[in-house]
Amino acid sequence: MQLTRFTDLGVRVLMYLSSPRAADAPLATVGEISEQFAVSHHHLVKVANILAQHGWIHAARGKGGGLRLAHAPSDIPFGAVVRLLEGDGDLIDCADPPCALRGGCNVKSVLDVARDAFFAALDRYTLADITAGGTGEKLARIQFHPPARAGSGAPAAAR
Amino acid sequence: MQLTRFTDLGVRVLMYLSSPRAADAPLATVGEISEQFAVSHHHLVKVANILAQHGWIHAARGKGGGLRLAHAPSDIPFGAVVRLLEGDGDLIDCADPPCALRGGCNVKSVLDVARDAFFAALDRYTLADITAGGTGEKLARIQFHPPARAGSGAPAAAR
Numbered sequence: 001m002q003l004t005r006f007t008d009l010g011v012r013v014l015m016y017l018s019s020p021r022a023a024d025a026p027l028a029t030v031g032e033i034s035e036q037f038a039v040s041h042h043h044l045v046k047v048a049n050i051l052a053q054h055g056w057i058h059a060a061r062g063k064g065g066g067l068r069l070a071h072a073p074s075d076i077p078f079g080a081v082v083r084l085l086e087g088d089g090d091l092i093d094c095a096d097p098p099c100a101l102r103g104g105c106n107v108k109s110v111l112d113v114a115r116d117a118f119f120a121a122l123d124r125y126t127l128a129d130i131t132a133g134g135t136g137e138k139l140a141r142i143q144f145h146p147p148a149r150a151g152s153g154a155p156a157a158a159r
Numbered sequence: 160m161q162l163t164r165f166t167d168l169g170v171r172v173l174m175y176l177s178s179p180r181a182a183d184a185p186l187a188t189v190g191e192i193s194e195q196f197a198v199s200h201h202h203l204v205k206v207a208n209i210l211a212q213h214g215w216i217h218a219a220r221g222k223g224g225g226l227r228l229a230h231a232p233s234d235i236p237f238g239a240v241v242r243l244l245e246g247d248g249d250l251i252d253c254a255d256p257p258c259a260l261r262g263g264c265n266v267k268s269v270l271d272v273a274r275d276a277f278f279a280a281l282d283r284y285t286l287a288d289i290t291a292g293g294t295g296e297k298l299a300r301i302q303f304h305p306p307a308r309a310g311s312g313a314p315a316a317a318r
Binding site: 001002003004007008011012015036037038039078079086089090091092093097098099100101104105106107110111113114115116117118119120121122125129130131132133134135137138139142 | 160161162163166167170171174195196197198237238245248249250251252256257258259260263264265266269270272273274275276277278279280281284288289290291292293294296297298301
């Protein structure tokens with residue numbers, strides 16, 4: 001039982017954006033998040049687009065643009081965003097190969113009940129809970145101390 | 160969010176074995192189940208071994224051998240068998256690529272709570288619930304009317 005890579009990336013984007021930035025700091029960008037988590041820029045763009053389309057983040061284009069949360073972390077239910085990122089695919093694939101019981105089988109409806117319980121449990125947490133304590137401290141550290149780019153001798157401030 | 164193929168196969172084995180057979184009928188075999196669901200014989204052997212090792216089915220070797228449930232379907236909690244088949248891998252992979260927050264992140268513990276809720280919801284059902292009604296009727300039909308083997312002209316009774 002595993003969440004998709006897409007959800008994993010979406011959760012990291014939201015966590016990253018939940019960390020406070022200095023008042024005069026530029027907005028976080030996909031490039032910055034991609035670098036901090038060493039994940040695909042291309043996939044992060046897709047994830048950020050979905051989160052923006054559904055109103056969880058604001059994405060401003062152009063010079064000075066970037067990403068920010070559209071709500072306070074305490075107003076973002078974790079279950080709602082994981083449900084969005086996961087989509088509504090089935091938990092088992094009855095079609096490949098086609099199961100002999102397909103179309104008249106109780107398994108799917110029982111798994112749907114369990115999936116609802118899974119998301120309801122996540123909805124007892126908000127993004128603020130997810131980024132509380134040591135997690136938030138770690139997020140703050142990676143925000144303001146980006147790692148040196150591999151193969152680059154330039155200090156972080158020069159990039 | 161998807162269950163593994165291994166779990167899918169294990170559930171099909173248990174469902175198939177829950178269907179009553181005639182008193183003089185031989186035990187179901189992995190070969191028979193593999194044929195009915197058009198799934199890999201090799202993978203089914205692995206699944207049947209795990210189910211037998213953990214006491215959910217009996218597997219008798221040799222002539223006249225085969226598989227049968229070790230308990231009545233109403234005594235087999237669905238959550239317990241899905242939990243066994245799924246194993247205890249994490250819902251997201253913090254290690255590939257290594258996440259900058261790894262080792263001090265609330266996401267894993269929150270997902271573990273939700274996973275427990277998922278299995279607890281499944282434990283409100285037994286294998287008897289899963290195979291009730293139309294599902295059981297479909298199972299009975301595929302038990303006693305195996306499909307013709309592709310490319311074989313021999314009637315089912317001759318195999």
